[in-house]
Amino acid sequence: MDLPGTLSCDDELRHWPTDEAQARAVQDRLRPYVRLDEPGPQPGFAGTVVGVDVAYDDERDVVAAAAVALDARTLAVVDEATAVGRVSFPYIPGLLAFREIPTVLEALTRLTHTPDLVVCDGYGQAHPRRFGLASHLGVLTGLPTIGVAKNPFTFRYEPPGPERGATSPLLDRDAPGDDGEEVGRALRTQKGVKPVFVSVGHRVDLERACAHTLHLAAAYRLPETTRAADSLCRRALASA
DNA sequence: GCGACAG
DNA sequence: ATCTTGTCGC
Numbered sequence: 001m002d003l004p005g006t007l008s009c010d011d012e013l014r015h016w017p018t019d020e021a022q023a024r025a026v027q028d029r030l031r032p033y034v035r036l037d038e039p040g041p042q043p044g045f046a047g048t049v050v051g052v053d054v055a056y057d058d059e060r061d062v063v064a065a066a067a068v069a070l071d072a073r074t075l076a077v078v079d080e081a082t083a084v085g086r087v088s089f090p091y092i093p094g095l096l097a098f099r100e101i102p103t104v105l106e107a108l109t110r111l112t113h114t115p116d117l118v119v120c121d122g123y124g125q126a127h128p129r130r131f132g133l134a135s136h137l138g139v140l141t142g143l144p145t146i147g148v149a150k151n152p153f154t155f156r157y158e159p160p161g162p163e164r165g166a167t168s169p170l171l172d173r174d175a176p177g178d179d180g181e182e183v184g185r186a187l188r189t190q191k192g193v194k195p196v197f198v199s200v201g202h203r204v205d206l207e208r209a210c211a212h213t214l215h216l217a218a219a220y221r222l223p224e225t226t227r228a229a230d231s232l233c234r235r236a237l238a239s240a
Numbered sequence: 241g242c243g244a245c246a247g
Numbered sequence: 248a249t250c251t252t253g254t255c256g257c
């Protein structure tokens with residue numbers, strides 16, 4: 001499968017950071033490659049939406065990643081792939097990408113066809129340095145990406161209305177001046193259920209990121225992409 | 241220094 | 248993320 005990336009994934013993987021200072025430097029170096037000026041695929045487009053997720057086994061120091069491709073319109077599973085690796089980085093808030101991306105990339109490249117949109121567990125622009133997991137994966141692959149997280153991280157928001165589809169801005173905590181910058185949105189995907197937190201990764205705007213998420217979460221709180229990838233990486237870990 | 245903190 | 252059974256409710 002071909003990736004439309006500007007830089008070499010392999011080079012980045014070869015120079016993967018081993019400590020916090022190096023990791024932050026990588027984020028600062030790659031941050032300028034994020035593209036926020038493209039609207040991204042139309043909601044309802046003909047193509048595939050791919051969900052990625054990872055599961056860990058601390059005992060064995062093993063990580064399993066899954067990539068599941070769904071038909072963007074019907075949400076039927078059309079392809080899936082997994083990869084197993086060693087945990088290469090500790091969990092540090094703000095540096096999640098360095099823990100997850102190497103194995104995720106391997107699973108992603110094992111898919112038969114190039115994804116049209118990738119949905120990540122976590123954040124993209126909603127990040128202390130505006131370079132969360134989804135943006136990082138987007139820049140490395142060149143693919144349109146969005147982040148859908150289950151928690152608001154360090155960001156502030158007012159609860160959206162109770163109806164499915166209601167949104168409210170996710171605001172940077174202590175931005176100087178007014179309310180703070182909108183770094184993402186809290187999106188109510190199911191009536192009366194806790195919202196999910198959507199942010200742009202790469203080559204998709206926030207409006208469409210939310211529209212795709214809502215479409216993917218027609219039946220449950222979380223997008224079907226996330227549910228499918230979560231289920232698959234757990235199974236991959238169990239049989240690894 | 242203390243607390244908070246995606247997965 | 249992960250440790251973990253039953254249980255309340257639609």
